[in-house]
Amino acid sequence: MTHAERSSAAIALPVDLDEAAHRCLVAGFDGTTTVPDTLKRLIDRGLGGVILFTRNIRDAGQVRRLTDELRALRPDLLVAIDNEGGGIGHLVNAGAPDVPGSYALGVVDDPALTARCADALAGHLATLGITASYAPVADLQHQPRNPIVRTRSFGADPELAARHLRAWITATDVRGIASCAKHFPGHGGTITDSHHGMAIDPRPYDELLVDLEPFRAAVAAGVPMLMSAHVVFPALDANRPATLSRRILGDLLRLDLGFDGVLVSDALEMKAIADEYGEAAGARIALAAGADQVIVAVPDLAVTLACRDAVLDALHARMLAEERVWEAAGRVRRLAERYATPRKAVAPWDANAGLEAARRAVRTRPLPPPVRGAHVVDLFPAPHPALNWGGEDLLTELRAIDPTATGIALNEEPADPAALLDAIGGLGAPLVIATSDADLHPWQARLRDTLVARRPGAIRVDTGLPEGGTLCSYGRGRVNLRAVAEVLTDA
Numbered sequence: 001m002t003h004a005e006r007s008s009a010a011i012a013l014p015v016d017l018d019e020a021a022h023r024c025l026v027a028g029f030d031g032t033t034t035v036p037d038t039l040k041r042l043i044d045r046g047l048g049g050v051i052l053f054t055r056n057i058r059d060a061g062q063v064r065r066l067t068d069e070l071r072a073l074r075p076d077l078l079v080a081i082d083n084e085g086g087g088i089g090h091l092v093n094a095g096a097p098d099v100p101g102s103y104a105l106g107v108v109d110d111p112a113l114t115a116r117c118a119d120a121l122a123g124h125l126a127t128l129g130i131t132a133s134y135a136p137v138a139d140l141q142h143q144p145r146n147p148i149v150r151t152r153s154f155g156a157d158p159e160l161a162a163r164h165l166r167a168w169i170t171a172t173d174v175r176g177i178a179s180c181a182k183h184f185p186g187h188g189g190t191i192t193d194s195h196h197g198m199a200i201d202p203r204p205y206d207e208l209l210v211d212l213e214p215f216r217a218a219v220a221a222g223v224p225m226l227m228s229a230h231v232v233f234p235a236l237d238a239n240r241p242a243t244l245s246r247r248i249l250g251d252l253l254r255l256d257l258g259f260d261g262v263l264v265s266d267a268l269e270m271k272a273i274a275d276e277y278g279e280a281a282g283a284r285i286a287l288a289a290g291a292d293q294v295i296v297a298v299p300d301l302a303v304t305l306a307c308r309d310a311v312l313d314a315l316h317a318r319m320l321a322e323e324r325v326w327e328a329a330g331r332v333r334r335l336a337e338r339y340a341t342p343r344k345a346v347a348p349w350d351a352n353a354g355l356e357a358a359r360r361a362v363r364t365r366p367l368p369p370p371v372r373g374a375h376v377v378d379l380f381p382a383p384h385p386a387l388n389w390g391g392e393d394l395l396t397e398l399r400a401i402d403p404t405a406t407g408i409a410l411n412e413e414p415a416d417p418a419a420l421l422d423a424i425g426g427l428g429a430p431l432v433i434a435t436s437d438a439d440l441h442p443w444q445a446r447l448r449d450t451l452v453a454r455r456p457g458a459i460r461v462d463t464g465l466p467e468g469g470t471l472c473s474y475g476r477g478r479v480n481l482r483a484v485a486e487v488l489t490d491a
Contacts (some may be wrong), residue, residue: 004455013315018321019046019313024287026051026080030299031326032058035069038260038301042308043070048293048332049078054090054388055299060128063094064401067129067342075486076336078178080132082387083121084152085354086477089487092273092390097124099354102137102164103465104361105152111167113360116353118168123349129342132335133176134227134264138181138214139188140430141465146385147440148193151464151475156188158210162217162470169221175346178339181218182227184253185242186211194230194272195386198241205235208366217256222337224261224335228252228291230272234393240289241272244282249290259404262335266299267386279303280310287311288320297386312443366460370490371430374398376407377451379444380436380463380476390478394434394463397481401491407432413443421447425454430489436476459488482484 013021022042026049029039057063065078071321081087097120118136125133140161141153154161165181172179186202188211190199202207215226215272228243236252237245243265244358255257265286268274273282283294295302314320330343340450377393383389393409406429414420424431433451452458461484463476471487473480487491 011388013312016421017315017325018312020325021315022046022308023048023329024292024293024311025283025304025308026078026295027301027304028053028297028299030055031068032062035073036301038305040073042301042304043073043077046330047077048336049080049132051134051295051297052079052081053297054092057090057093063128063130071129071220071340076333076340077114078132078336078340079130080134081125081130081144081204082135083133084135084137085117085121085150086475086480087389088152088387089252089390090388091124091128093389094128094241095124097349097351097354098477100358100361100480101151102154103141103151103437104355104474105164105482106160107474108165108357108360109126110360113357114164115167115171116350116463117287117357118171119175120349120353122172122177126175126259126343127327131339131342132180132225133172133177134180134182134249136179136181136264137183138218139183139186140214141188143189143191145191145440146188146337146399147191149188150437151189153188156350157205158213161214164219165214165218166173169218169223170395170400173224176339176343178224178228178335180225180264181223181379184215185229185230185233187229187231190231192217192265195270195384198272198276199229199231201231201233203235207430208233208445209291212257219257219259225264226259226261226268227264228267228286228490229279230266230270232240233431240266240485243273243291243446244285244289246289254290260331262292262331264293265291265295266294268415269298269303270386275440280306283307283316284310284426286327288324289307292331294319304408354479355482357475357481358477359486360485361474361480363474364487367490368470371432371459372402373429374402374407374432374488375424375429376405376432377428377439377447378394378409378434379447380409380411380434381441383425391437392476392481393439394461394481395431398485398488399476401485401489410444417447421450421454424451431455431458432461433458434461435467436465461474
């Protein structure tokens with residue numbers, strides 16, 4: 001038993017209250033085939049859920065064995081994962097269906113197609129024994145310099161986002177999977193990634209109301225979970241981020257929007273919380289403010305134990321009301337009763353829905369002539385530390401259609417840009433230059449602009465939001481890049 005476990009054992013809360021407090025926690029962990037002993041003890045005391053990441057994924061069979069083992073420890077344990085589609089997902093090695101990200105689905109604006117993509121993702125989760133998905137994103141992407149939402153969003157139009165949220169939530173629920181609209185009350189108006197620091201949305205109250213509309217639609221559609229944002233909204237609460245704000249979680253979400261499902265925090269180890277408050281204090285404050293579950297996603301279970309102990313200590317000292325914990329645990333219990341047990345039979349899903357959506361999302365101006373034997377320069381940001389990247393690049397997808405294609409894929413500025421530019425500039429092959437979020441990553445813009453100056457006939461491709469290219473895929477998922485490759489080659 002660790003020191004943290006010994007100290008919490010001495011608190012001696014009633015067993016049922018101890019269990020209720022544990023239901024309010026979601027833990028990450030390390031391992032693919034065995035469940036750590038510390039996690040087993042947490043589950044035995046009532047842990048509400050676990051969250052899986054790429055580190056827990058080897059292949060489909062292994063994942064199902066792992067989720068079966070977790071559920072054998074406690075049948076009402078929720079097993080969750082981030083599963084947005086596009087270039088963000090942790091189940092590549094488990095054969096996840098290829099679907100584009102939400103922005104591409106919004107560009108197509110066919111809710112029935114969005115439902116087919118969501119159904120594919122949910123059906124796959126069901127085969128793995130994962131029954132809670134922290135998706136879809138309900139944030140509106142309207143701040144050009146937002147570094148974290150972007151193509152994860154359905155777009156900037158609240159009515160469009162609402163249509164697709166309804167389609168996604170309904171399709172996911174039919175599969176017996178709990179969806180989660182995030183990040184309440186909206187992360188799309190910030191210029192800071194809350195993984196790296198405290199994000200602030202300075203807009204006035206009347207402008208913030210627009211961002212609430214997709215969440216209202218999600219609540220009306222019966223979404224069982226919402227996730228809070230680690231964002232400060234001075235017009236709503238000048239003192240605390242939404243995750244820790246009673247005004248936002250209680251007054252706005254519960255009273256105004258009428259949400260009575262499970263409100264889960266974004267991960268507490270994100271620097272917006274960890275650096276400003278500490279994970280343990282964040283857990284206590286979030287639950288007091290109205291959260292029902294807090295996520296501690298790091299694999300170091302000592303951090304989870306510290307958060308747990310802070311909650312137990314607060315209950316013992318009456319700094320956290322027992323009624324608040326009973327209320328939260330009750331919501332989690334109802335969620336588990338509905339979603340914790342996987343379906344025994346999983347119907348097939350449409351494996352072609354994702355590529356169809358990606359193809360329909362590609363926009364051109366005008367359509368470039370087909371190219372063969374092209375040289376591709378694919379520039380994109382380094383993988384986000386908290387969001388999986390499956391290794392997708394445009395050159396690989398183009399070579400699958402045209403083996404004579406050559407090129408390079410770069411997710412950071414090369415050590416000798418001049419030498420690279422000279423080598424590429426002297427090639428006789430058609431040149432394709434792809435960028436993603438070049439406005440946020442100046443090294444991409446420098447390389448792109450220099451190459452275009454040397455090769456004015458180069459075809460420019462935008463693999464994120466539009467940046468003035470000839471083609472735009474509105475995402476970097478594998479199917480997005482395959483769809484671009486098909487247009488380039490007229491395949």
